[in-house]
Amino acid sequence: MTDRIDSESAGGIDYIAVEESPRFRQLKKTQRSFIFPMAAFFLIWYFVYVLLAAFATDFMGQRVWGDITVGLLFGLGQFVTTFAITMGYVSFANRKLDPKAQEIREELEKAQAQA
Numbered sequence: 001m002t003d004r005i006d007s008e009s010a011g012g013i014d015y016i017a018v019e020e021s022p023r024f025r026q027l028k029k030t031q032r033s034f035i036f037p038m039a040a041f042f043l044i045w046y047f048v049y050v051l052l053a054a055f056a057t058d059f060m061g062q063r064v065w066g067d068i069t070v071g072l073l074f075g076l077g078q079f080v081t082t083f084a085i086t087m088g089y090v091s092f093a094n095r096k097l098d099p100k101a102q103e104i105r106e107e108l109e110k111a112q113a114q115a
Helices: 015-018 022-055 068-115
Strands: 063-065
Touching: 022 068
Parallel strands: none
Antiparallel strands: none
């Protein structure tokens, strides 16, 4: 028994075949080429911050200016990094992912309209 429905018999789109198509696989590969390195970078940056806060308290407690410490700057850097990665992903998706996804969607909509 299979979950796959033949598009001719059902009169619909075979979404599993679309997911297995070279264009869709390339779209996923392009997305992953951004997501995995950025996730690794952020996790390393986050764990460095946590480990420094736990084991390098003298360093993190150094005053930079007034009551502003290195630890506070690193903590704020976490927020800045999060927003920068988000903005970078949005830009990447607009340039690289969305045009390819739009082509695939238009092709599927055209096939659905003809069915």
